[in-house]
Amino acid sequence: MEYIGKNDVEKAIIGRRTIKAFKPDPVDVEEIIELLNVAKWAPNHKLTEPWQFQLYTGDGKDVFVQSYIDSQPTVDGEVSDLVKRKANYFREIPLHLVVIMPEDPRQRRWDEDYGAVSTMIQNFQLAAWERGIGMIWRTNDWVYDPVFREGIGVKPGKKIVATLMIGYPKHIPAPKPRTDIRERLTIIDQ
Numbered sequence: 149m150e151y152i153g154k155n156d157v158e159k160a161i162i163g164r165r166t167i168k169a170f171k172p173d174p175v176d177v178e179e180i181i182e183l184l185n186v187a188k189w190a191p192n193h194k195l196t197e198p199w200q201f202q203l204y205t206g207d208g209k210d211v212f213v214q215s216y217i218d219s220q221p222t223v224d225g226e227v228s229d230l231v232k233r234k235a236n237y238f239r240e241i242p243l244h245l246v247v248i249m250p251e252d253p254r255q256r257r258w259d260e261d262y263g264a265v266s267t268m269i270q271n272f273q274l275a276a277w278e279r280g281i282g283m284i285w286r287t288n289d290w291v292y293d294p295v296f297r298e299g300i301g302v303k304p305g306k307k308i309v310a311t312l313m314i315g316y317p318k319h320i321p322a323p324k325p326r327t328d329i330r331e332r333l334t335i336i337d338q
């Protein structure tokens with residue numbers, strides 16, 4: 149039987165799932181700020197705190213969704229039905245949080261900053277999960293698209309690490325199995 153965790157931290161790490169289906173119920177922006185203030189205790193080398201956020205809520209979501217639409221290919225000036233369906237789906241998700249990192253030209257600092265932002269995001273996902281708030285970490289092609297980036301005002305020299313789409317879960321998917329870590333572990337003891 150799969151190990152389910154000994155304490156709250158372990159249970160949250162194992163039990164958290166990526167959420168794609170959300171209830172329409174709003175998520176309080178103040179609660180997101182509180183959770184980000186928890187997540188910022190992530191390790192970050194040289195204390196660069198290399199994270200910036202843009203939070204889209206209410207009518208502000210139109211900026212995010214329109215930038216997505218503008219980044220998509222058109223035929224005779226029209227985007228596809230699939231893009232329109234996705235745009236409607238995005239519009240109905242309560243919050244979009246774009247996580248941005250300054251791209252330090254020094255490779256080492258870039259790597260350290262990306263590691264730090266990733267741990268910060270996972271802290272945020274776990275802390276939110278414990279309060280019943282779910283999300284999906286997205287890195288679709290369009291977050292690299294200059295049209296999307298410009299649309300939401302992300303300047304060159306900044307990396308979009310994630311778009312987090314956030315809300316109360318309507319459906320929690322079953323976990324996808326993970327490989328026993330012994331298969332990935334080499335112990336060198338002499």
Ligand SMILES: Cc1cc2nc3c(=O)[nH]c(=O)nc-3n(C[C@H](O)[C@H](O)[C@H](O)COP(=O)(O)O)c2cc1C
Nearest residue numbers: 164165166167284285286287288289309321323324
């Ligand atoms: C860096 C990163 C990028 C991701 N990008 C996407 C994405 O673009 N679309 C998506 O459906 N899930 C994305 N995910 C979520 C993973 O697909 C998900 O974590 C994985 O399927 C395992 O599911 P779980 O989080 O429920 O355990 C991303 C996760 C990470 C860490």
